[in-house]
Amino acid sequence: MSKVRVQNSNVKIMKSNRRSFIKTAGLLTGISMLPMQEVLAMLFSDEQAWKMVNLRGNTGIFTERGGTIGWMISRDGIVVIDSQYREQAEHLIGEIRTRSLLKVDILFNTHHHGDHTSGNIAFKLLAGHIVAHKNSKKNQFTSAQKRGNTSDLILPDLTFENTFQKKIGDETIRAYYFGPAHTDGDIIIHFEKDNVVHVGDLIFNRRFPYIDTAAGASIENWISVLEKIRNQFDNDAIFIFGHANENYPVTGNKEDLKAMENYLASLLSYMSREMTSGRSLEELLNTKSIPGAEEWTGKGIERSINSAWEELRNE
Numbered sequence: 001m002s003k004v005r006v007q008n009s010n011v012k013i014m015k016s017n018r019r020s021f022i023k024t025a026g027l028l029t030g031i032s033m034l035p036m037q038e039v040l041a042m043l044f045s046d047e048q049a050w051k052m053v054n055l056r057g058n059t060g061i062f063t064e065r066g067g068t069i070g071w072m073i074s075r076d077g078i079v080v081i082d083s084q085y086r087e088q089a090e091h092l093i094g095e096i097r098t099r100s101l102l103k104v105d106i107l108f109n110t111h112h113h114g115d116h117t118s119g120n121i122a123f124k125l126l127a128g129h130i131v132a133h134k135n136s137k138k139n140q141f142t143s144a145q146k147r148g149n150t151s152d153l154i155l156p157d158l159t160f161e162n163t164f165q166k167k168i169g170d171e172t173i174r175a176y177y178f179g180p181a182h183t184d185g186d187i188i189i190h191f192e193k194d195n196v197v198h199v200g201d202l203i204f205n206r207r208f209p210y211i212d213t214a215a216g217a218s219i220e221n222w223i224s225v226l227e228k229i230r231n232q233f234d235n236d237a238i239f240i241f242g243h244a245n246e247n248y249p250v251t252g253n254k255e256d257l258k259a260m261e262n263y264l265a266s267l268l269s270y271m272s273r274e275m276t277s278g279r280s281l282e283e284l285l286n287t288k289s290i291p292g293a294e295e296w297t298g299k300g301i302e303r304s305i306n307s308a309w310e311e312l313r314n315e
Contacts, residue, residue, distance in 0.1 A: 049064060049091070050062065050063065050064035050088065050091050050092075050095075051063050051064070052092075052095045055194075055196055055238050055240075055251065056194045056195070056196055056238060057191075057193065057194035057196075058072050058073055058074040058171065058191075058194060059071065059072045059191050059194045059196040060073075061240055061250065061251065062084075062088075062091075062092045062095065063250060064084060064088045064091060064092075065084060065085060065087075065088050065115075066082075066084030066085055066088060066115035066116065066118075066119075067082050067084065067110070067113070067115050067116040067200065067201060067242040067243060068082070068198075068240055068241060068242055068243070068250045069081060069082045069083065069084060069088075069092060070082070070189070070196070070198040070240045071092075071096070072168070072171060072173070072191055072194070073096060073099050073100050074168065074169055074171065075100075075169065076168050076169025076170075076171075077102055077103075077105040077168035077169060078096060078100060078102055078103065078104045078105055079104070079105055079106045079107075079108070079166075079168065079173055079191075080092070080096075080104055080106070080107045080108070080123070080127070081107075081108045081110060081189050081198045081200075081240075082108070082109060082110055082116040082117070082119075082198075082200065082242075083107060083109070083116065083117060083118070083119030083120050083122065083123065084115060084116065084118070084119045085114070085115065085118045085119050086118060086119050086121055086122050086152075087119075088119055089118075089119025089120075089121075089122035089123065090119075090122050092119075093122060093123075093126065103126065103127075103128055104123060104126050104127040104128065105127075105128050105129070105166070105168055106127065106128065106129050106130075106131055106166060106173070107120065107123050107127040107129070107130045107131070108130075108131050108132065108175065108187070108189050108198075109130065109131070109132040109136055109140070109156055110132075110136075110186060110187055110188075110189070110198065110199075110200025110201065110242070111132075111133075111136050111139070111182065111183045111185050111186045111187070111200055111201060112132075112136045112137075112139035112140040112143060112183065112185060112215065113183070113201070113210075113212070114143070116200065116201070116242070117140055118152075120153075120154035120155075121152050121153075121154045123154070124154055129156075129157055129158045130154065130155070130156040130157055130158070131156055131158045131159070131160070131164060131175065132156035132158075132159055132185065132187065133159060133160065133161070133177050133185040133186070133187050134159040134160065134161060134185070135183070135184045135185030135216065136156065136159075136183070136185030136186075136187070137155055137156045137159050137185075138185075139183065139184075139185055139215050140153065140155055140156075141153065141155060160175070160177070161177065162176070162177055163175065163176055163177070164187075170193055171191055171192065171193045171194065172191075172192040172193065173189060173190070173191055173192070174189070174190045174192060175187050175188065175189045175190070176188045176190070176232070178224075178225040178228045178229070179218075179221050179224070179225055180216050180217060180218040180221050180222075181202055181217065181218060181221055181222035181225040181226075182200070182201045182202055182209065182210070182211065182212060182217055182222060183201075183212045183215040183216060183217055184215060184216025184217070184218075185215070185216075186200055186201065186202055186225070187200070188200070188202070188229060188232075190233065190237075195233075195234070195236055195237050195238065196237070196238045196239075196240065197229070197233055197237050197238070197239050197240065198239075198240040199229060199239055199240065199241060199242070199257075200242045201242035201243065202222070202225060202226065202229070202242070202260075203226075203239065203241035203242060203243075203252075203256060203257065203260050204241070204242065204243045204244070204245075204260070205241045205243065205244035205245060205248045205249065205250065205252060205256055205260075206244065206245040206248045206259075206295050206296055206297070207243055207244055207245035207248070207296065207298060207300070208296055208298060208299070208300035208301045208303060208304055209243075209263075209300075209303070209304065210300070210303055211303060211304060211307035211308075213307050213310050213311065217307065218311070219264050219267065219268055219307065219308060219311055220268065220311070222264055223261050223264050223265055223268075226257050226258075226260055226261045226264075227261065229257060230254050230257050230258065233254075235253070235254060237253070237254075238251055238252075238253070239251060239252055239253060239254075239256065239257065241256070245296075245297065245298050246298070259293075259295065262292065262293055263290065263293040263295075263296050266290050266291060266292035266293040267290050267293070267304050267308050268308060268311075268312070269292070270287075270290055270291050270292070271284070271305070271308040271309060271312055272312055275309070275312060275313075281305070281306070281309050284305050284309065285302050285305055285306075287301060287305060288301070289301070290304070
């Protein structure tokens, strides 16, 4: 199956909303004083602050700033997966309201990191339930305490250990926990009818991942978790990823999961070999790419090096 990519043609509603806003706010903002070519450029620019894209059936993704949001909007109900930041969550809610006035039945948090949960507060009066793994709820509270901003914290009200299931209309939504990986609270959410699977930050598509050792991450078990996901779902499934490197999509298939497995396995193999040979952490932090997984590029390789060093040293 070919990878599903974000398409500019799916943002017509956002263009219309932006144009309406610009026209309405013109007198207040002084836009009418701008040269006509600048006004036209603002009205008809293809650049979008965010994108709302349908993937299959009633499901799709929202991208702006932070981890990729998944959604299901049907005549029977609404489900949202992750919330980015408050401003982005409000943009998403605006988009949802152009399609449905129903309540949000469930907001899932794939894990506790702020770029996936800081927008929870925008759903305070809109979401029937916020659902996460029990470790994610614990991590959200601990992280907020450390930052001193518990006042804006909206925690999950429903948690689970292994599986969670909810039926909305003809769609069954099932969530799974397969153990520590990126953190100790990562969950996978499957829209069974549409066969769309949100894996959160279990996939950084060709981008060096953040491995949150302080929150119970395990590179070794992360590899096992990805294998379980590949075995759990069929080849027709569309997978939504938390993040992707520039020029790579935030959706894909089992080949992308296998590639991420290979990256993590190559990382552990490389680090184990180099540590056994006596190389120091300072020397290894000069590594530019992981042998056997050269597709992973860009910034952030030191995060992988540090996390693998700590995990292997503590074995």
